[in-house]
Amino acid sequence: MIIDAHAHFLPGEYPDHAPACFPQMEPIEGSADRLLVFGKMRFPAREVFFAAERRVEAQDASDIDAEVVSPMPPLLRYDLPARDGLALAQHVNDVAAELAAYAPDRILALGMVPLQDPDAAAGELAEIGARGLAGVEIASNVLGRSIGDDRFLPFFQEAERLGLSVFVHAMPASTDRLPTAAMGTYVVGIEGALAAASLILGGTAAACPDLRISFSHAAGGFPLMVPRANYFWGGSWNEGPRDPRRAVMPDDGPSPLEYARRFYYDSMVFDHRAIRYLIDLLGADRLLVGSDFPAMPREEPGAKTLRDMKLPDDxxxxxSHRNALRWLGRGPDTTDAHAKRVEAAI
Incomplete structure (x- = not known):
C-alpha cells in the first residue's frame, strides 16, 4: 500500500462574483485543461489538477493507493487583504471537500487558511474540520516572517487542539543573494530549513508537543543543520551523552534532534542516498512518500526510488503508508490488528 502524502490540486473554476484578486481558470481551446491566471502567473493546468475522476485514474496508472492532496502553493497568497484571503481559502476548501467526497478512500484533502491574519486563520480551522478535511497546508514563511514567530503560535495551538494535521510547503522568499533561477531549487531548500528550525527555536515545538506537522522535501537543508545544533546543545559529537562543560545552549528541554524527530518529512529528495541519511538520522517512522504531482511528473511507478531501495519490510x-496514517491522526499506533483495520478503511 502506498499513500502519496505530497500532491496538489487546483479548483477548476471560481465564482462569477469572486473578488477581482481571485485567480481565474481560463479554458484552453480543444482541451479539458485550463490556464491558471493569477497575477503574473500563467500556468497550464491539466485536467487531473481539478477533476476527481482523473485523479483516481492517475493513481491507478502509477500504482498509488491514495493521495493527500493540498492546494497548489501559489494559491497561498498571504499578500491579499485578509478578507479576500479568507474568501479564497473558503472556496478552495469547498473544492477540497468535494474532491475528497468523490473518493474518500483514495483522496485525502488538506485545506488552506489566510495566515496573514493569524486570528482568522485559527478561526477557520474549525470549519476545515467540519468539512471533513484532514488538515491544512501553510507556506514556510508569511510575507517573509518565520512561521515560528510568536504571532502564529495560537494558530498551531488550535490545530493541535482540533487534531488537524499541518503540511508546511516550502515557498521561495525574495533574496538578492541568489539568482532568480534558484528560487525553485536552492531557495526552496533554504526555506524548508528555516521553517523547521524556527519552530524549534521559537518555542512552537515545545508548546505544541502533540502537533502533527510535516515538511515538504524533507525540510530542505534542515536534516544536515540539526546535528550541529545538537552539538551546541549537548556538547558532544554523534549524539553522545550531554556534556554540560561543553554545551553552549541551555538545557531547557528536549534536544534539537528530539524535536526534529517529532516532525514528519516527505522523502521527495530525488536521491536514494539522501533518503538513507534521513532514515539513519531521523528514523524510518518520520518519512512520507511525496511526489508534488501533478505539478511535477511522478516517478513511474510511484515511489520507484523507495521501492528500488529494498528497505526492510517494517x-x-x-x-509507504503507515506514517501518513499516523500524521493524519488515523493510526496505526497500537497493534497490528488495529493497523489492518485502518489500512482496510483507506
Missing part, C-alpha cells in the same frame, strides 16, 4: 510499510 521500514517500507512505515514510509
Amino acid at each position: 521500514q517500507w510499510r512505515d514510509i
